Structure formats: C-alpha cells, structure tokens
Amino acid sequence: MSLLHMAWRNLVNRSIQTLITIGVVTIGVSLTLGIMLLSGGVKQGIIKASEPFGMIVGSKGSANQLVFNTIFLMDNPLANIPLDYYHTLETDPRVAQAIPFALGDNYQGYRIVGTSPQFFELKGRPIDPPYFQLEAGRIFNKPYEAVIGAKAAKETGLKIGDRFISGHGVARSIEPEGEHKDHPYTVVGILRSVSAPADQGIYVSMDSYWISHEHHEHDEGDHHEPVQNAVDSDEHGDHEALGVTAALIKPASYMDLMKLYQEINQGKEAQAVFPGQVIAKIFDMMGSGEEILQYISWVVLGMAGLTIILALYGSTVERRRTVSILRAIGANRNAVFTIIFLESVLVVFLGCAGGVLLGYVLSWMLAQYIGSQVSITVSITYSWKLLTLIGGVGLLGILAGIVPAISAYRTDAARHLNANI
Template sequence: MLKFAIKNLFIKMVQTILIVLSIMASSAVAILSYNVSNQISDGLTSNAQYYSLIVGPSGSSTQLAMNTMYFTDDPLGTIPYAVKTELEADSRVKSAIPFAMADQYNGYRMVGTTTDYLEGKELKSGAMFDNTTVFEVVVGYTVAKTCSLKIGDSIYTSHSEGEEHHTPFKVVGILDRTYSSFDNICFTQLRSIWEVHEHEHEEGEEHEHEEEHEHEDMNEMVCAILVKAKNPGVAMQLKDEFTKIASYTVEGETKQYSIQAIEPMSIMRNVLEDTDQNQYIIYGLTVVVVLMNILVISVVTLLNMKASEKEIKLMRLIGISMGKINLIYLIQNAIIGLFSVVLAFGLSRLGLLAMGTYALSKGVVLNGSVIYFPEIILLVGVFIINILPTLIWTLVQSRKDGLK
C-alpha cells in the first residue's frame, strides 16, 4: 500500500512538489523566526543577569552593555582603572571585574580582563591564563578552530587594521564551545593589553602620532567594569553614586572623567521591548502565511482528491475497499506532510547557519542545534493540518461509496 501511495505521488509529481515547497517554506519561516527571536532574547538576558552594574564611560548605555557582555560594536572609550579599585573598596560590592577591549588577532577581538570574567566557562584544553602573568591568552572555540590554534602556539595581535605587535602571546587555553559570542574572543590578563603597547615603545617602533597617543591612553585604563553587588537592593544606590564626573590621576596626569553606571538587565529589557515588537510583527506575518497555506493546502488537496475520483472509482470496481483507498490517500498526504516538515526543519537550520555568520558580526550567536518545544508543536500542527483535508474528504467519501 505504501509503495502504491508513493508511486501515485510520483505520478502527480508537479502538484506534490508544489505542495511540499509551499508547506516547507511557510513552516520554515515560522519556526525560523520563532527560534531566532527566542535565541536573541535568551542570549541577551542570560549574560545580563550575572552582573548588577556595568560602570563605563558616558555615552550610549546600550552600546556599553552590548560591548561589555557581547563584544559588539566598539567600546565607548575608557575610564581609569582606579574606578575598579574604588568599587572594590566599597563594602556593598562583591566583585568588580575589569574589561578592556583593544587589539585583535586575525579579526578576533582581544579582551583584557581577569579569570573571574570567564567564571563558569569550561576549557576544552589547556588552562586559564594566570592573573599575574602577562602575554598568556585563552582563545574561544571558534578562534582556535578557525585559526588552527593549539596549546603552546604563539599569536601576534594587531591594533585595529594596523601592523602586528611584535610581542607574542602564548596560547595557554582553549575554551570549550559555548555557542555564544565567547567562542569568537581571545581573553588575556588585563595588564597584557597595557604592556603590549609599552613593549612597542621600548622597542622603538615607529608609530603614527595619533596611534601612539591612543596606546598611551590604554595604560591604567579600562573600557568598563562589571560589578556584582552583594545585595541586589544596593545596585540602584551604586548606580546613582557611580554615575558622575570625577577627577582621577592616571600616570601622573589628573583629568576629569565622565562616568556612567548602568543596570544591564534594565538595558536588556529595553532592547527586548524593541525586539518584542518586531517579534510580534514576525509572528503576525507568520500566522498570515500559515493561514494562507492552510487555505492553499486544503484547496489543492480537495482538487487533487476530486481529480482522483476516476481512479478511486476504478479501484472500487476491481474490488478494493473504500477503507483501503482512503488509507492510500491518507498515507500519500502523510508522506507529503512528513517530507514538508522535515525539509522545513532542515531549511530553518540552514537559515540559522546562514544568519549565524551575520548575527555573529553583531555579537549575537545563533546556535543551529537549539530547538524550542513550540517549534516541534508547530511542525506537528502543520503535519496535522496537511492531512486534515484528506481525512475529511475520505470520511465524506466513505459515506457516499464510489461504486454508487
């Protein structure tokens, strides 16, 4: 019976392909949009909840949060490292983690921080960099894979698009895959970021004046400080106190710095509100596409079944029961439905992969292996919708026997 049903589908190849394509496209769009929006939401909120505050230079709070937690965009600027010392001295603060983003290796950004920043991250091989030793680097999974790095290798970083620094970093660890933006970053001790530039000066390298100035600015400076408060209730107080214009002395020079403190969760909620609105638009469009498809599938199926009446009558005449005939058509539509949803799922994963590269450049990691339960529900729903018209048709046909 299955063989006959498959042969029958091959005979109606064009209709079959059109139905499969139609179901596949709409279902893939529906689950892809659901998956992407949820992965973005999950990704944005998962990191944000670790920190009570982020302290950094004044400017766009969203840029500060996104740069510090997802390595997107450029840092807003720098603030003195002394702010970190000040925060650590505060009895309300549990920990303050410095964050500096300066150079890059093969397009992958270097982040100077402490091992606390990588708390909870597993190593695939090697060890964490030593907080007291400079020029050790732990690379993300994708960095190691793409650049074929192994423990003990030396890498040379460069400033922006400029020439490579002459001081090598030693790869001491490779992070296990996190399916997050951490996979694309090289992490080192904060002082390494400062000292790599000092070394250049000592070696008497020729630098453009502007670049030299920039490098000097990095010394004893950080892009941000991630703060964990002892008590969530004090975050607001700290936020108010550390949003200020204050004087700090860096390398003997006293300057005024405009500093802001932000609550990452609150920033992310704002970002998500915008995302949610887009999400609702996507959901709405998806529902319209799915409804249109239900209509198309129903009409095409019923027209197909109508066109098959002669064939059904023929089978009835040679003695094949109505039950078996109905079963053949149900099997046919089940095959169409199954193919469609499997292909839709495959297409959505390909979509995730294709979007992943672009999303990564924006700091958003889309993991193709993440499946949400509602996606499965949607695919099962599409499968049922696909066989429903046939089921109704066969029930009607069973009542008015083809022979009569």
C-alpha cells in the first residue's frame, strides 16, 4: 500500500472531520476568488459602458448623478440646460460634435431618450466602428419613431412596426399619461446588444421629446425642425423649457477640450464632466468595500489553516498507538511524517478544487444577476491572480501540515505500545 493511499484511507476513516476541514478551505477559497472575479468584471463592464461617451455637459448639480443619468440610465435626471445654451455649444468652433440627450418619459420602466441620429455614430476611439449597431430596421428620421435597445426590446416584446404609448417620468408608469395617447411611438429599429446600460434605452428624436411635453403645437403633417434650428423658431416659445438633460461633446482637439471644460465649469449655466473621473471615484468606493471583503476572506483562509492544524494534530494524538504500530512493523520516521503531511496536502487540494469550482459558479450567478439589473456585462474570465491565491492556500496547507507531521515524527513508539498492553 502506498503512502498516498494510506493517507487517503486515514482521511476517509475520519470522514466527518475531513469534510468539515475541506468545507472551511472551500469557503475561504471561493469567497476570495469570487471577490477577485466580480470586482474585476464589474470594473471592466463599467469601463465598456462608458466607452463612447466623451465630455458630458449638464446643469449644475451632482457630477455622479449626471453620469448615472446619461451612461447608466439611472437616478433622477438633473434639470435641463436651456436650448440656447446647447445651441451655443453646438456652434462653438472648438466643438466637433454636440449630441443632445434628454430624459423625461418611460415605457414599462425603460427610459425614453430624446437624442439625434448622430448619437448612433458615437465611437469609443476614432478607429473603432460605431459603438451602436442596428440588429434590425433603421434609425428614426421623423417624430415619434423609436429605436429600441436590445434588452428593452426583449423585455417589452416590441418588434419593428409595433406602436406603444409612453408614460411620464423616468419610473415605470401603471397607465400611460393621457396627453401621450395622442402621440404613440412606432418602432423602426432595434439595436444590437452592447452588453451595457444603453441596451435598456428607447431612443427617439428631440422633436418627439418636446412634442410629448407639450412644447410643440403642430398640426398633423407639419414639419418639425431639427434641434440645431429649433432655437431660432418663434413657435417654440420658452427656450429654457426647450432644454436638454445633457449634451455629449466631442471636441475638435485636446486643447479645445480642456478650455471648454474650464470655461463651462467656471460659468453659472452648466457643468462639464469627464466620465472617467467619476468612474475612477466609483472604483475608489468599490475598492474600500472590496478591501474589507478581502480581509474577511483572508481571515476565513486563516481559520481554514488553523482548522487543518487542529484536525490533523488531534488525529495524530488519537492515533499514537497506530503510529507506534507502523513504526514497530518497520515504517521509519520519514514515512510516518510523509503520511501525515500527505493528509494535509489532500485536504488542501480538495478544498482548493472545490473552492475554485464554487467560486466560479457563484461569480457567474452573481454576474448574471447584476447584468439583469443594470445591463452591465460582468465578465467572469480566468485571472492570473488565481495562481497567487492557490499558491498562497497551498503554502498555508503545507505550513498547517508540518506541525502534526512533526508531532507524529517524534512519537515514541515503544512508550505508546507499552502503554496499551
């Protein structure tokens, strides 16, 4: 019988104690691995969601709220910036592109976003293809045509050609608002999934947004002016009411970007926000919670090591006569040391294997839940940190196995055999 087989049989003979010890190691490894996988996956998902958005300009208030409004389609919208101010940005020679972004209505809880066709041309980098791609249909080209995000289309069941009535506000409406029933939307396009919060949006023209809020009084068949001309029309009346929640700004150059950022924030009309700066603060907040959870997981792993020591040491004390018999029939001290040490190695190996499996399963389940709630892709992929984790747990197991192995090595065979005669 090999020493490894003997070590395995010893563990099987103490099955309850062995399972408890393996369970503690499994929990420690799965908790640590889950924290690593989820934190990294969430960060990558947030970064991916913000890729196409440059500088965001909105009304004075919380920068976090402005980013959550535009990128994550969450939180209550800030007050609108006046349309004439937006028009000033749009015509500024330092601005290569200004895209309106307006919130205020919803359909079954999915936010209706007023914007322009240029929104669908946004790119993460100049060399990248457009971030938003059509799965079916086309982009809207007149009022009350809608392009639906992938998740919004899936959850609502809307298809090309379907019509729907919006509800007022960004929260789910039980019944559509009465004034909206005269202006149903028609689905003309469905976006390909980008695995980001944008999948939850329903995108319509700015004219649709203004008409639905009773800022337009056109007869059926009237021409509706585009956003860049709307400010010049007397029909539109109050320019402040004809505002936009935010403007997505692409500068002509980096120097222009920094000048615009300073000028806007020094003024009283609006604020300019770099999503990357806000996201960095979010990561800092995540890091504090992640650090606490990591401390907890290392404490659990430390308890696992202590459990291994106590379990093997206790079994060694109980089996002194067995060890003495092994010595008496020819097993040397090194063989006894190896058997006890191999028991520790087996426990750690099984605990790590179970921990890795459980960690990936739980991480995948949580990633699916997070994705279903906020449409952020949480990628659960192989991490090189896994090798560090397994190496650390393996070292912990080696150290934990040495103490009882040394105890068995030093067992006085003659004394324990005589004591049981």
